[in-house]
Amino acid sequence: MSFIGFVIGVVAIVSGVCVVGLRNPLYSAFALVTNLLAMAGLYAALDAHFLAVSQVVVYAGAIMVLVLFVLMLLNLKSESGRKLGFIRSAVALVIGCVVLLSALPPVFARFAGMSEVTVSDNARDSEGTVKAIGQELYTKYVAQFELSSLVLLIGVVGAVMLSKRRSVTLQPRAGGLVGGSK
C-alpha cells in the first residue's frame, strides 16, 4: 500500500466513523460523500480507473445528491433526545470486533502465499481501463448488462409510482421537486 493509499484509507475510515457517529443526518451525508470520494481514490490506487470515475459520477454525483435533496426537503433536526443506548452501542461494538477478528485471519491465511510478484504479474490483466471493462461488459456479461438496464427502468417506474401523491389537490409539477414560481 502506497503512502497515498494509506492516507486515503485513513480518510475513508474516519469519514465512515463520522457517518455513523455524527448526530445531524446532513453531516452524516457529507461524511458519506467524503467516504465515497475516498473509495474512488482507493479504486484508482488499485488500477480500477473506470470504476473510480463512475464511482464519482454515480455515487457522488447522483445517489448522494438525491439523499441530500431528501434531507434538505425534509429539513430534519438531529436525532431526537433519546440516547443511542450505551448497552446497545457496546454490544454492537463488541459484535463488530468479533466479526472483524474472526473473518480477517482466514482471508489473510488464504492469500498470504501470493507474493508481490504474482500480484504485479496479474496486474496487467486486471487494469480496469475503459476499454477492458467495456470489452468484458459487452461480450461476457452482455445479458447481465441488458438486465441491469431493466432493473434501472423498474427502479425509475417504482420511484415515480411511490412518490406520486394520492390526493388530487397536491399534484407535483412535472420535473421539479420544488416547482416553478406561481
Next chain:
Amino acid sequence: MFELLVLLIKVGFVLNMALVLGSLCTWLERKGSALIQDRVGANRAGAFVQSDRWYVKPALPLIRMMGWLGVINTLLCDSVKGLWKEDFIPEGTSKFLHAVAPIIAVLPIMLAFAVLPLAPDFNLFGYYIHPRVAPIDAGLLFVLAMGSVAVYGVAIAGWTGNNKFSLLGSLRAAAQMISYELPMGVVFVALIVVYGTLDVYSIVEKQGELLWGIVPKWGVIVQPVGFVVLLLAGMAETKRGPFDLPEAESELAAGYFTEYSGMKFLLFWLGEFCEIALFALLLSLLFFGGWQIPWVKLPEGVWWAALIGHIVLMSKVVFFCILQIVIRWTLPRFRYDQLMNLGWKMLLPVSLLNLAVTAIVKVLA
C-alpha cells in the same frame, strides 16, 4: 526531480490560465453587458490617476487606458473590496460548511482543467512534454465526474444560508445541474462513438484529419446536433444565461449565495467564470478542432508549433467565452417548468436520437 518540476510548472500554468480566463470573462461581462445594454460600463476607476512619482509616471498612460476600459475597476477594485468586506455568517448554521461551500464549488472546476490538453505534445531540452497535468485515458468521464461533484458546493451553500430562498435556489441549482448532465453525457458518448476514444488529446488529433479529403473532421461538422445540445446543456450547467433560475433575483433574492459576502461571494463568481472558460475550452477541444488550423498541418513535436497551437486554441476559447456572454445578456430567463421541459423532453431525447443515428452511421460506414 526534473519531472516534478515540469509537473509543478504545468499545474501553475493551468491554474494561472484558468484564473486569467476567468478574470477575462469578468471584464468581458462587465463591458460586454454595458455594450449590449447601451451603457458605458466601468470606466472611472484609474482613468484619472495623477502621480508625479518617477516610477509611476511612464506607466500613467497605460494605467489611465486600463482604467478607462474598466479593467482596473473589475479586476482590482472589486477584489480589494471583496477582501475588505465583512465576512457575514448567518446564525444557526454550520460555520465549517459555510466556509467550505465556495471552495467545493470552485475546486472541481479547477480539477477538470487538469485533464484537458492545452497544446500538442512537444520536445523541449530533450524531454517530451505533455501540456496537461494528468494524462488519464478517461478524460471525458473525468470532466463529467467533476461536473457532478460541483453540485455539492451549491447545495451546501444554499443549505447553510439557513433561509428558504437560499434553500430553494440550491435545490433548483442541483436539480438543474443533474438534469442537464444527462444530455451532456449522452453527447459525450456520441463523440466517443465517432472518434473511438475517451482521451481528449486523441479526439483533438483525430479532428485534424480530413473528411472525404475536403472538410476537416471537426466535431461540429460530424456532430452538429451534438454541438447544439452540448452548447445548451453546458450553459445550463454554468447556471447562467437564460438558465439562471437558481439565482433569479426577482424570485429568490440572490439564490443560493444570498448569505455570502466578501471573498466567499467572489469565489462563487470566480467559479462561475472559470466554468465558462472550462466550457469554452471543452467546446473548442471537442467540436472545433482544438489547436488544429483547418487544412494546415503543423510539424509535430516542435515547441514553436505547440505555441502556435496554443494561441489558436486560446483564440477559439475566447470566442466561445464571448459567445456565452452575448447569449447571457441577450435572452430572457426561462420559467422553471420550461427549463425542465427543455432538459428532459427536448435535449435528452434529441441527444439519444443523435446517439442512435451516430451509432447506426458508424456501423454502416
Next chain:
Amino acid sequence: MNSVLTYVALSMALFVIGAIGVCLRRNAIVVFMCIEMMLNAVNLAFVAFSKLHGNLDGQIAVFFVMVIAAAESAIGLAIILSVFRSVASVETTDAGELKW
C-alpha cells in the same frame, strides 16, 4: 503479506462500521447511507480481489452493484418519503405498525 490484502482489511473495517451504524442509528436515511457504505466496502473487496486474481470479473461485479445501488436509492428514498408523509417522521422506531 502483500499490500492488496491491506485493502481487504480496510474494506472489512468499513463494512463493520456500516453494520454498526445500521444497528445503532434510528434515522432511516442514515440507516440507508450506512447500507450504501457497506455496499461500498464490499465493492472495495471486489476490486482488491480482482487485482489479486488478475482478472476483471471483480470489477464487473462492482459495476453491477453500482447499478443496483442506483435503483435501490431511487426506490428506497421514495419509500422513506412516503413513510414520512404518513407518520411525519423518518425514524425507524416510529414506523412500527407492522410489529407482531
Next chain:
Amino acid sequence: MVGDMLSLESLLASLVLVPAVGSALSYLVGRVYPALAGAVASLAVIAAFVCSLALWSGLSSLSGGITTSLSSWLTFGDFNAPLELYFDQLSAVMCLVITGIGSLIHIYSMGYMAHDESRPRFFAYLNLFVASMLVLVLGKSLPVVFIGWEGVGLCSYLLIGFWFTNREYASAGRKAFVMNRIGDVGFLVAMAVLFRYCGTLDVVSLNTPGVLAKLPADLGLIAGFALFVAATGKSAQLPLFTWLPDAMAGPTPVSALIHAATMVTAGIYLMGRMHGVIELDPFVPAMIMWVAIATAALSATVALAQNDIKKVLAYSTVSQLGFMFVAVGAGFYAVALFHVVTHAFFKACLFLSAGSVIYGCHHEQDMRRMGGLAKKMPLTCISYGIATLAIAGIAPLAGYFSKHAIFEALAESSNVYLAASLPTLSLVATLVAICTALYMARSFIMTFLGSYRGTEHPHEAPLVMTAPVLVLALLSVVGGLWLHHSLPEYVTGPLPATSLHAESEGGLISYIIGSLPGIVGIGLALVMYLFVPAISSAISSIAWPLERLFAGKYFIDELYDRSIVRPLTGISQALSRGINQTFVEGSGNAVGIVTRAVGELTCRATSGQVATYVLIMFGAIAFLLSVFVKV
C-alpha cells in the same frame, strides 16, 4: 429465401413468442389507445401466420422435423423434459390452421368487439390463446404439450367468462374449467404411465415400436384409455361434452376460434400425435369409435330442437368432433385431420356469420325472432348458406370430401372389436349425416328465409367483419377439392399412411351418391320448415316426448347434477358437520392455542425495531464466523 436469412430454429421459437409478446403488447397498448389493441393483436397473429408459412416452406426441403430447444426445464433424476419445440408435417398443418383462421378471426373481432370497453383484455386473451395453442401443437415432449393444453384451457375459461359480470356466463366458464380438469387427470395419468415404463415423454420417440414395446399390455390399455379421457375433455365427447354448448356464453369470435376451429380439435391432435399408444390395444380405438358415434348421434338430435343459433352450431360442433373421432377410431388419423381442417373452414365461417347476424340483430340470438334476413344482410346470408351446404356434405364443397373420407374409413376399419357392429355404425353415421343437413338447413331457413319476426332493425355487418367471413366461405368451397389428395399424403410420416383415395374418384355419379344424405336432409328441412310448416307442428304434437328430450338435451346436465354434484355436496356437508367440526377443527384449535401461547412468549422479542433485528442478525453472523471459520 427466408430459410437462409433466418434460421428455421429461431423462426420456430419466434412463432410461439410473437403471439405471446403480442398478448402483452396489445393489452399495454390497449390500455392507452383502446382502438389499437385489435390491430396489434391481429398483426401479431398475422406475423405468426407468416412464420408458419416460412417454416412450412422450409420444412419441405428437410427430411425430418425442425427442433428448437428454448431452455432446459424439468430435470431431476432420469426425468428430463426440456422446453423444446418440434415442427413436422402434422404440426405444420395445425399451425397453419391455427394462425390462418386465427388471423381472420382476429380481424373479424376488431369489428365485432369495436364497442366493447374491455377490448384490450379480449385481444390479450385471444393472442395468449393462440400462443398456448401453438405450444400445444409444437411441444416436443408431453409436459410441454401439457403447458399448452392447460394454457388453452385457461384462455377458454377466461374468454367464456369474458363478460364475467353476468353470473350465468361466469358459471359457464367455471363449468368448462372443471370439465376440462377431469380430462387433464387422464393426461397426467397417461404421462405418469408412459414415463414409468417407456422412460421418455418425447412425442417422437413415443411412437417408435422399440420404446412402446417396454409398455406392458394392460398398461398400454390404461395409457390409451387415459389419453382418450384427456381428449374427451378437451374435444367435448361423451361424457364430458356438456361444457361446450354452455361455452357459447363467450363472445362469438371466441366460439369460432376456440370452441369450433382450434382448441376443441386438440383432442384429435393428441390422438394423432400419440397414435402409437392408442393403437397398442385394439380395444381403445373400438371404444373411441363407440363413444364418437354415440356423441355424434346424441348431439345431432339435440341440435334439431335448439332455437338459439349459437347452441345449434355448438351441438353441431360436438357432432362433427364425433365424426373426427370416428375416423380416429377407424385408424385413419389423416382423414380425421383432414376433417379438422375442412371443419375449421366451414364451422368458423358459420360461427362468424352467426356472429354477424347477432351483431346485426343487436345481440339477439333466438332464431324464433329472426327470419327473412337474406335481404337485409346478403353477404352474411351467402356465406352462411355456403357453409351450410359444406357441412351438409354437398359435393364438391369442402365437407363432402372429408365426410366421404370418414365414411370410407369407417367401412374399411379393421378393428377386431368393431367387425360385428360395422354395418350398424355405418347406418347410424349416415342417419347422423342426414340429421346434420336437416338441422343446419333448419337454422338457415329460420334465420334467413321467410319474414322477419323480431322487433329490431337488422343491418349488414361492416366490411372488417364480412371480409374474413367471405374468405372462409371461399375456403369452404374450394378447401376440399384443393386438399383432399395432398393433405393426407403430406402428413404421412408423422401419421400412419392411409390408402383411401382410389375409390373417391368417381366423377359426377359418385358425387351425387355421396351427397345423398345431405340432399335428403336439406330436402326434409325445406319441406318441414319452409313449404309445409304444418308437418313440423304435426310432428311436434305427436312426438312431443321426443322433442322435449331433444330440447332438454337428454337431461344430461340434470343427470350429472343428481348423480354426481348433489351426492358430493351432501357427503361433503355431512363430513363437514361430523368429522370436520369435532376432529379437524378441534385439532386445529389445539394447534392454534399452542401457537398462540408460544407467540405470546416470542412476541416480546419482536419489537418491530428493524435496528434490533439487524443487531441480532449481526450477532448471529459474528457467532457463526467465530465458531465455524477456522484459519
